Amino acid sequence: EPEVTQTPSHQVTQMGQEVILRCVPISNHLYFYWYRQILGQKVEFLVSFYNNEISEKSEIFDDQFSVERPDGSNFTLKIRSTKLEDSAMYFCASSDRTANEKLFFGSGTQLSVL
Amino acid sequence: SQKIEQNSEALNIQEGKTATLTCNYTNYSPAYLQWYRQDPGRGPVFLLLIRENEKEKRKERLKVTFDTTLKQSLFHITASQPADSATYLCALVPSGGYNKLIFGAGTRLAVHP
Numbered sequence: 001e002p003e004v005t006q007t008p009s010h011q012v013t014q015m016g017q018e019v020i021l022r023c024v025p026i027s028n029h030l031y032f033y034w035y036r037q038i039l040g041q042k043v044e045f046l047v048s049f050y051n052n053e054i055s056e057k058s059e060i061f062d063d064q065f066s067v068e069r070p071d072g073s074n075f076t077l078k079i080r081s082t083k084l085e086d087s088a089m090y091f092c093a094s095s096d097r098t099a100n101e102k103l104f105f106g107s108g109t110q111l112s113v114l
Numbered sequence: 115s116q117k118i119e120q121n122s123e124a125l126n127i128q129e130g131k132t133a134t135l136t137c138n139y140t141n142y143s144p145a146y147l148q149w150y151r152q153d154p155g156r157g158p159v160f161l162l163l164i165r166e167n168e169k170e171k172r173k174e175r176l177k178v179t180f181d182t183t184l185k186q187s188l189f190h191i192t193a194s195q196p197a198d199s200a201t202y203l204c205a206l207v208p209s210g211g212y213n214k215l216i217f218g219a220g221t222r223l224a225v226h227p
Contacts (some may be wrong), residue, residue, distance in 0.1 A: 004157075031213060042220065043158060043203065048213040056214040091157045099215040100146045100207050106158030 003028045004106035006092050012112045014081055021077045022107045027082030032075045033093040033103065034067065036060070043091070048099060049075065084114045116141040116216035120204060126224045127194055128184045135189040136205030144206035147180055152201045152220065159222050160190075161202075194225045 005024045013019050025032050034046040047057040049067055066078045075094075079086055089110050093103040117140040123192045127133050137147070145166050149156035164180040164187065170176045177190040191198050201220040208216060 022134070033215070035217075043152070045214055045216055049149040052215060056211055058214075086217075093157070098207075099213045102148070102160045102163060103158075103215060108155070108157050111154075 002104075004092055004094055004104050006090075006106035006109050009107065010110045010112070012027045015084060015113055016081055018080050019082060019111065020077065021079075021090050021092075021111070023106060024073055024092075025075055025092065026096075026104055027073070029094035029096045029104070031055075031098060032067075032069070033095075033099070033106075034077045035091045036088040036095065037091065037108075038088045046077075050111060053056030065072065079111075082110045082111075084113050087111055087113045116208065118142070118204060118216060120202075120218040121221045123171060124221045124222040124224055126226060129225055129227050130139055133191040133194050133198070133223055133225070135202050135223065136186040137189065137218055139185050139206060142185075142206055143182075143209045144207070144209060145164045147178075148215070149176075149178055149187075149189050150203045150205060150217075152203055158203055159219070181187065191223075194223075196225050196227055199223055199225050 007022045032049040035043050036045045045058050047061045048055045068076050089108045091105050091108045093105045095103045119138045148163045149161045152158045162178045164178045175192045179188045201222045203217050203220040205215050205217045
């Protein structure tokens with residue numbers, strides 16, 4: 001079965017540094033998402049992306065964050081000037097319709113900010 | 115305020131029994147409600163989707179109900195097995211938002227042999 005792949009699986013960075021988390025969504029999907037999960041907490045919506053632009057974003061997704069689809073296969077989340085509280089598991093997801101339908105999630109990138 | 119509430123405490127049941135998990139929502143009017151399974155350190159995996167005009171949906175040993183009057187969905191696993199042990203998440207798209215799936219905190223299910 002097709003799957004969403006995320007790299008790296010683990011990322012350690014120093015506070016204040018910039019990180020880029022990478023995702024390859026399922027090839028015929030049109031809708032892309034980033035979620036995060038702080039240890040022991042719920043899966044939180046960050047942003048959705050369709051037709052090369054952000055369709056919805058949460059309050060968490062402020063100017064520190066940005067997303068990009070640089071080519072036909074990758075979808076990236078950039079976090080500028082990382083903070084300790086950005087430490088979390090970040091999940092990418094994709095779907096062939098809107099979020100009302102089934103989302104396929106990747107295995108996540110565990111980000112640790114020291 | 116808007117809330118999705120699930121039993122965030124663990125549900126422990128004996129193998130072979132039916133597990134029933136609850137999802138209640140407040141100040142949402144979703145047209146769809148979804149259930150996902152999450153194993154530790156992994157991404158959520160889609161299980162079932164139910165629409166507001168459907169009362170019940172089944173898939174193998176899984177059954178979901180959706181009561182828009184009570185603002186509640188129930189998720190049942192019949193003939194439970196230790197392999198069903200995981201966290202189960204309910205999720206919905208808020209009305210007025212078409213591309214933003216919001217998750218509850220999940221219920222951790224432990225099935226004991």
